[in-house]
Amino acid sequence: MTNPLDASRRRSLAQLSALSLASISPWALRQAAAQTPLTIGVIYVGPRDDFGYNQAQAATAAEMKKLPGVKVVEEENVPETAAVTKTMTGMIKQDGAKLLFPTSFGYFDPYMLAMAAKEPAVRFSHCGGMWTEGKHPKNTGSYFGYIDECQYLNGVIAGHMSKSKKLGFVAAKPIPQVLRNINAFTMGARSVDPKITTTVIFTGEWSMPVKEAEATNSLADQGVDVFTMHVDSPKVIVETAAKRGKMVCGYHVSQAKLAPAAYLTGAEWNWSTAYKTIIDAAQAGKPHPNFLRGGLKEGYVKMSPYGAMVSDAAKTMADGIKAKMIAGSFDIFVGGLKSNAGAVVVPKTLKQTDPELEKMNYLVEGVVGSV
Amino acid sequence: MHKNAVDALLPVAALIGALLLFGLFVWLGGVSPVETWVLLFKGAFGDWFSWQNTLTRAAPLMLTALCVALPARAGLIIIGGEGALVLGGLAAAALPYLTPLPGNLVGTTLLCLAGFAAGAAWIALAGALRQYRGVNETISSLLLAYTAIAIFKQLVEGPMRDPATLNKPSTRTLEEAIRIGGILGSDVHWGFVIGVVACVALGLWLALTARGFSVRVVGGNPRTAQLVGLPASALILLACGLGGGCAGLAGAIEVAAVHTNANASLIAGYGYAGILVSFIARHSPFAIVPVAILFGGFGAAGSLLQRRLGLPDASVQVLQGIAFVLILASEALRGVDWKAAGERFRRSMQPREVPLSSTVKPT
Numbered sequence: 180m181t182n183p184l185d186a187s188r189r190r191s192l193a194q195l196s197a198l199s200l201a202s203i204s205p206w207a208l209r210q211a212a213a214q215t216p217l218t219i220g221v222i223y224v225g226p227r228d229d230f231g232y233n234q235a236q237a238a239t240a241a242e243m244k245k246l247p248g249v250k251v252v253e254e255e256n257v258p259e260t261a262a263v264t265k266t267m268t269g270m271i272k273q274d275g276a277k278l279l280f281p282t283s284f285g286y287f288d289p290y291m292l293a294m295a296a297k298e299p300a301v302r303f304s305h306c307g308g309m310w311t312e313g314k315h316p317k318n319t320g321s322y323f324g325y326i327d328e329c330q331y332l333n334g335v336i337a338g339h340m341s342k343s344k345k346l347g348f349v350a351a352k353p354i355p356q357v358l359r360n361i362n363a364f365t366m367g368a369r370s371v372d373p374k375i376t377t378t379v380i381f382t383g384e385w386s387m388p389v390k391e392a393e394a395t396n397s398l399a400d401q402g403v404d405v406f407t408m409h410v411d412s413p414k415v416i417v418e419t420a421a422k423r424g425k426m427v428c429g430y431h432v433s434q435a436k437l438a439p440a441a442y443l444t445g446a447e448w449n450w451s452t453a454y455k456t457i458i459d460a461a462q463a464g465k466p467h468p469n470f471l472r473g474g475l476k477e478g479y480v481k482m483s484p485y486g487a488m489v490s491d492a493a494k495t496m497a498d499g500i501k502a503k504m505i506a507g508s509f510d511i512f513v514g515g516l517k518s519n520a521g522a523v524v525v526p527k528t529l530k531q532t533d534p535e536l537e538k539m540n541y542l543v544e545g546v547v548g549s550v
Numbered sequence: 551m552h553k554n555a556v557d558a559l560l561p562v563a564a565l566i567g568a569l570l571l572f573g574l575f576v577w578l579g580g581v582s583p584v585e586t587w588v589l590l591f592k593g594a595f596g597d598w599f600s601w602q603n604t605l606t607r608a609a610p611l612m613l614t615a616l617c618v619a620l621p622a623r624a625g626l627i628i629i630g631g632e633g634a635l636v637l638g639g640l641a642a643a644a645l646p647y648l649t650p651l652p653g654n655l656v657g658t659t660l661l662c663l664a665g666f667a668a669g670a671a672w673i674a675l676a677g678a679l680r681q682y683r684g685v686n687e688t689i690s691s692l693l694l695a696y697t698a699i700a701i702f703k704q705l706v707e708g709p710m711r712d713p714a715t716l717n718k719p720s721t722r723t724l725e726e727a728i729r730i731g732g733i734l735g736s737d738v739h740w741g742f743v744i745g746v747v748a749c750v751a752l753g754l755w756l757a758l759t760a761r762g763f764s765v766r767v768v769g770g771n772p773r774t775a776q777l778v779g780l781p782a783s784a785l786i787l788l789a790c791g792l793g794g795g796c797a798g799l800a801g802a803i804e805v806a807a808v809h810t811n812a813n814a815s816l817i818a819g820y821g822y823a824g825i826l827v828s829f830i831a832r833h834s835p836f837a838i839v840p841v842a843i844l845f846g847g848f849g850a851a852g853s854l855l856q857r858r859l860g861l862p863d864a865s866v867q868v869l870q871g872i873a874f875v876l877i878l879a880s881e882a883l884r885g886v887d888w889k890a891a892g893e894r895f896r897r898s899m900q901p902r903e904v905p906l907s908s909t910v911k912p913t
Contacts, residue, residue, distance in 0.1 A: 226863065254856045256863040259815035261739075261808045265603045266853055268737070272599055274857055285718055285815045307717070352707070354717045383703060384814075538716060 216250040217277055217462055219243065220270030222263060223255040224283035224411075225386060231412035231431040236282045236306070238432065239450040249458060252276060259285030267294045271301055278302045278461045280454070287321070295319045302467045304457045306450075307356070309537065310470050320469035322453035324479030325531045327363035328504050329446030330407070331511050332482055332497045333428035334367020336443050337405040338375055339493030340426055341368070347403035348379040349394045351410045353550040355539040360409050360446075362543040363511050364428075369545045371496070378403060379548035388415040395419040405443070417442070426488075433483040444497075445483035452478040474531055476505045512536060517544045557884055564880040565844075568873035575868060581859055590869075593854030594847030602737045603853070608846030609738070610635075612745030613800035614824025615831065615838045616752060617673060620793035621687070622833040623756060624786045625769035626677060630691030631797040632821025633698030634672045638665030638798025639805040640702050643721040643812035644710065646728075653727030661728060662744075662802045669798015670791040672698060677790030681783040699817055706812055720813035730807035741803035746839055748796055753835035765789050797821060830877055848873075 227237035233255065244251045252274045257266050263286050270276040271294075279301065281291050287308035295303045295316045303319040310321040337346050346368055350357050365377040378401065380394040387410075395406060395416050406420040407428040414437060420427045421438035429435070429445025453471050460468050473479035482501070485494055503509035516525035518541040529536055542548060569590070573583030594604050617631035641664040651657035676691040707719040730740050756762040768775040768785045775782050800820060805812050827845055831837035852866030 220857070252857040253860070254853055254863075257853075258818045260804070260818050261606050261609075262818075262849065262853075264737070264808075265606060265850065268599070269603065269853055270857065273854060285813070288718075289810050309716070352719070354719065356717055 216248050217458065218250045218252060218270075218275050219278040219280065219458065219461075220267070220274065220276040221251060221253045221280045222257050222266055222270075222282060222286065223253070224257060224259065224285070225255065227253070227255045229386075229412040230414040230417075230434055230437065231410070233282070233411070235432045235448040236280070236450060239454050240280070242451050243454055243458065246455075246458065248462060257283075259283060259290070263290045264294060267291070271298055276301065278304070278458065280304050280306070282306045284308065291319065292316070302457070302461055304453075304467075312469070315469075317469065318467055320457070320467055320471070322450075322457070322468075322471035322479075324448055324450075324453075325472065325474035326446050326448065326480045327359045327511060328474045328531070329480050329482055330360045330430075331363040331367035332501055333407050333444060333446055334364040334369075335371060335497045335500060336485070336489060336493050337364070337407065337426070337428055338368035338371030339490055339496070340443055340488075341375065341405045343402045343404045344372065344375045345401065345403045346375060346377040347395070347398035347401075347406045348377050348546075349391055349398070349406065349408040349410060349416050350379055350381050351385045352383060353381055355537055357409045358539045358542060358550065359536060360430075361546060361548075362539070362541075364407055365543055365545045366511060367500075370500075373545075375545065377546050379542070379546055381548075382410065384410075386411040388412070391415045392419045396423065399423040399425055407446075429483055435483060435486065439486070440488075442483070442486050443489055444485050447481050447483055449478055449481045472532065474504065475501060476507060518542060519544050519546050519548075556888070560880045560883060561877050564876035565873055568869065568876050571872050571876075572869045575872075576861070576865065579861075579865075581861065586855065586859065589854050589858055590851040593851035600850055600854075603850035604843060604846040605738045605742050606846070607849040608842040609742040609745050610800045610804055610820045611823055611827050611842040611845055612749050612838055613741075613796040613803070614820045615827035615842060616748060616824075616835060617669070617793040617797035617821070618825050618828035619831065619833040619835055619838060620752060620756075620765075620789045620796070621673070621677065621786075622828065623769045624765045624789035625772060626680065626786060626790065627688045628673060628676060628691045628790065628793065629688055629825050630673065630676060630693075630695035630698075630821070631794075631824050632817070632819070633691070633695030634669035634794040634797035635801040635804070635821045636702045636816055637672050637698045638669040638801030639809075639812050639816045640705060640721075640801070641665050641668035641798065642802035642805045643724070644705075646722070646724065647710065651725075651728055653725055657728035658730060658806060661724075661806050662799055665798045665800075665802025665805075666795040667798070669801065670795035673794025673797070674787050674791040676794075677787045681786055695821065702812070702817070703814065706814070710812075712811070715811075715813070718813060720811045723811045724806060728806065729810060730803060739803070739807040741800075741807050744799070744803060745842070748799070749835045749838050752792065752796075756835065761785075761788075797824070826874060830874060832881075845870075 221240040223233040223236060225233045227233055240251050240253055243249055252270055254266050257263050267279055270279060284307050287305045291303050291305055295318050299318055305321045307323045308321040348361050350361060361379055368375045378398055382390040382394060391410055392415050405426045406416060408416045408430050413430050413434055417427050417434040417437050421441035426441050426443050428443050432447055433445050435442040457468055500509060510528050512525050512529040514526060514528040518524045524541045540550060542550060569587060576586045577583045593600055595601060614631045614635060617634055618628055621628040642661040645661055645664045651660055676687050676694055679685040679690045680687040706721055710721045711719050712722045732739050764780050765785050767780060768782045772782050804816055809816060827838060827841050831841040848870050855861050855866060856863060
């Protein structure tokens with residue numbers, strides 16, 4: 180028979196000794212610190228359920244909530260103004276956040292950089308910014324994915340499925356990240372049939388549903404039968420194209436639910452790889468990962484499952500290229516590549532990691548449109 | 551005196567009503583209304599941090615609200631303040647391209663003047679179209695706002711683009727020395743003070759000066775104004791110019807205090823939010839100050855509500871919607887003689903003698 184008093188005394192003794200052990204061992208201390216949850220703040224420029232850019236981030240944030248020792252606070256529809264400065268300060272001061280993910284491109288400079296200088300104990304991870312060693316603070320960093328790989332595969336599928344040989348691309352702005360996707364998509368399609376062209380329309384806005392619908396309709400009128408896009412929320416384009424009886428390749432997240440009969444496949448972000456790396460480093464007290472980039476191989480991007488209508492020939496070819504991309508033996512921007520104005524724009528083959536690709540300012544042969 | 555107190559309490563009562571309704575709304579969604587109310591207050595006015603948050607958000611709204619209020623006092627409904635704001639911001643960012651600026655207060659003042667001039671010209675254009683060509687100013691100012699945004703983008707993404715800004719086309723960044731900083735080390739920038747000063751100064755101008763009075767006469771009845779020999783068109787253009795100038799100034803301040811250059815993020819809807827602020831303030835420049843602060847408070851509180859309770863951003867817009875509808879509706883109660891209304895109500899409750907003939911059905 181055990182005396183309950185005795186047992187409790189023994190337990191408190193054990194606790195006491197554990198406490199004294201903890202105080203002398205930095206390892207134990209770190210363990211204790213890990214038990215107070217790490218609060219991370221995620222900031223979105225649009226709504227969390229936009230079937231696009233913000234949803235891709237929000238889905239990952241929801242996944243991170245399930246990690247042990249992680250607390251997530253979120254705010255959506257935060258414009259790239261003083262409002263984001265206030266949101267970041269609020270997350271740090273009111274919620275005790277130690278790691279922030281300001282996910283919109285425009286948050287980087289000046290807002291996030293200024294905040295990072297003021298709050299050196301807080302880590303900041305930005306999506307897509309060009310973090311530069313020596314120029315930007317060590318407690319900041321950026322993550323991004325080579326989603327042009329998926330857009331290339333989108334192009335391969337689109338090239339197989341198109342009957343009119345005319346593809347359509349509804350794009351926001353003629354900036355490097357967007358041009359890279361248009362070019363990769365076009366090259367993927369032209370690897371199937373060099374007669375294929377991609378007509379591009381720039382709406383000038385990251386989110387402007389009216390113009391996106393107009394652009395989709397006008398492209399459909401011109402005979403385009405497969406669409407893809409690079410805007411914040413592809414919802415309207417996918418729905419409009421499906422209504423017109425055309426096919427689509429998605430972007431950011433899967434829009435298959437919106438148009439199951441029209442959705443061929445899609446280029447999706449897979450941010451959990453990057454988020455986990457960054458959160459692990461913060462929990463373990465390791466240096467902040469400043470520059471994270473990856474493609475299919477690293478698990479930063481992924482393809483939507485193929486729609487039922489995609490032909491076997493298309494699947495086989497796309498899967499073959501995908502395997503090569505994952506093995507690292509496939510280059511999209513090969514030497515001798517010409518712009519649609521006829522000039523050689525890529526004299527020597529460029530690897531995905533080449534910073535030259537982040538400065539892209541041309542459309543390749545086969546694209547109908549101008550920057 | 552007693553009547554004034556009732557009138558002043560009307561918007562407060564409307565706000566309380568809105569909070570109660572919003573409490574019911576979140577309660578239906580399974581969130582504790584009490585916790586929501588506490589967080590709303592804490593987020594907007596709970597401590598110094600919240601106050602800074604609220605005031606920072608309020609700063610641009612005061613100036614864009616003036617862009618609606620001043621023309622409204624002259625009888626025009628201008629809703630294109632967004633256009634004046636972006637052009638004001640563009641002008642401020644463009645000035646260093648044209649001429650080197652002194653790196654001190656003079657340089658900052660010149661930036662602000664450039665913004666003011668651009669905004670003033672834009673809204674005066676809408677006023678002139680109405681006075682001289684008979685174009686409806688509400689429609690023309692709105693369409694001019696789209697034109698202004700198109701001009702802004704064309705220049706920022708074209709000739710004025712800083713080639714170093716790859717994925718976010720922007721103009722060249724303003725030098726640190728000519729930017730606008732925080733007030734005494736706080737996060738609230740001097741744009742807030744400029745906004746308050748502008749509201750008070752223009753309020754006094756309308757109330758006390760002969761020119762301000764003339765503007766109000768024109769707004770009250772342009773025919774009468776012309777009959778007594780007031781230059782109606784000139785006064786309307788003046789009101790439009792001053793209002794547009796304020797919105798342009800807001801753009802310049804946003805560029806100099808927040809964005810540090812002109813880029814598409816400047817188009818954040820402050821011009822449109824200003825319409826709401828001005829209407830709630832009944833186009834009184836003095837009332838714009840508290841209304842803008844209330845609006846800023848909603849923004850700040852909404853931020854905390856999202857982070858703490860996981861409510862979507864739309865829920866705060868619901869609160870804002872309820873609040874503003876109730877405030878506007880409460881205007882209908884202004885000047886009501888409550889004693890007489892009570893008497894009427896009491897009488898209506900008493901049983902009335904009903905003429906016999908009406909109760910008997912003819913057979």
